[in-house]
Amino acid sequence: xxxxxxxxxxxxxxxxxxxxxxxxxxxxxxxxxxxxxxxxxxxxxxxxxx
Amino acid sequence: xxxxxxxxxxxxxxxxxxxxxxxxxxxxxxxxxxxxxxxxxxxxxxxxxxxxxxxxxxxxxxxxxxxxxxxxxxxxxxxxxxxxxxxxxxxxxxxxxxxxxxxxxxxxxxxxxxxxxxxxxxxxxxxxxxxxxxxxxxxxxxxxxxxxxxxxxxxxxxxxxxxxxxxxxxxxxxxxxxxxxxxxxxxxxxxxxxxxxxxxxxxxxxxxxxxxxxxxxxxxxxxxxxxxx
Numbered sequence: 001x002x003x004x005x006x007x008x009x010x011x012x013x014x015x016x017x018x019x020x021x022x023x024x025x026x027x028x029x030x031x032x033x034x035x036x037x038x039x040x041x042x043x044x045x046x047x048x049x050x
Numbered sequence: 051x052x053x054x055x056x057x058x059x060x061x062x063x064x065x066x067x068x069x070x071x072x073x074x075x076x077x078x079x080x081x082x083x084x085x086x087x088x089x090x091x092x093x094x095x096x097x098x099x100x101x102x103x104x105x106x107x108x109x110x111x112x113x114x115x116x117x118x119x120x121x122x123x124x125x126x127x128x129x130x131x132x133x134x135x136x137x138x139x140x141x142x143x144x145x146x147x148x149x150x151x152x153x154x155x156x157x158x159x160x161x162x163x164x165x166x167x168x169x170x171x172x173x174x175x176x177x178x179x180x181x182x183x184x185x186x187x188x189x190x191x192x193x194x195x196x197x198x199x200x201x202x203x204x205x206x207x208x209x210x211x212x213x214x215x216x217x218x219x220x221x222x223x224x225x226x227x228x229x230x231x232x233x234x235x236x237x238x239x240x241x242x243x244x245x246x247x248x249x250x251x252x253x254x255x256x257x258x259x260x261x262x263x264x265x266x267x268x269x270x271x272x273x274x275x276x277x278x279x
Binding site for chain 1: 080089090091092094095098099102141144145148149152153155156254258261262264265268269271272275276278279
């Protein structure tokens with residue numbers, strides 16, 4: 001097989017690896033931000049209750 | 051911001067260290083490392099494929115240890131470590147299972163072969179997917195943690211089999227890089243690319259693990275507050 005053909009497979013593999021890692025890190029970041037907001041809100045309402 | 055709640059200095063340092071080591075690993079694997087003579091450039095998949103496999107198996111080892119620690123002491127922290135590490139193990143093993151066939155296609159002329167290494171790795175991936183499903187399908191926290199811990203210990207049986215499969219059986223899969231019959235099976239310029247990739251993925255695992263653990267702790271805190279409200 002020509003080396004230029006194998007570069008296509010290399011490109012697909014590296015794109016997949018970094019797309020998956022990027023997606024997962026972004027998902028964690030969004031979840032963390034949402035939970036932090038919810039926690040702040042709950043702590044505030046707990047403080048108001050007291 | 052949530053990410054600044056605990057040790058923000060360490061987290062920032064770890065994030066930057068991970069980022070730069072990933073850049074270094076990309077440079078070494080794509081530019082510095084020599085092109086392999088028989089496979090050509092597609093062999094460069096190796097650097098992150100193997101690093102993902104090692105980190106995936108290490109993540110499942112953490113699940114195993116944390117599950118034992120949970121059952122021994124019933125400390126919820128160990129349950130969080132086990133769960134977050136299992137999720138990361140699945141992510142890294144997904145990389146292995148996708149990049150392996152992409153590498154195999156131009157070399158073996160097939161995407162997949164039911165040989166021992168590939169089959170046992172696929173089984174391992176399904177086992178830890180099932181681990182996640184068990185956790186999400188059970189409501190009561192203590193029961194969920196206990197069952198997950200038992201499953202986390204049983205599932206680990208497959209991990210050494212995956213590791214040893216290319217040593218025990220004849221397979222299409224290449225021989226081990228370290229500890230195989232040929233000793234250290236890498237050309238000179240490939241060695242730094244391999245070890246820096248492994249180091250970068252180790253840092254990535256630690257970075258993502260710390261983040262996931264923090265998320266799970268916040269989640270637990272929210273549940274506790276809701277119960278008291």
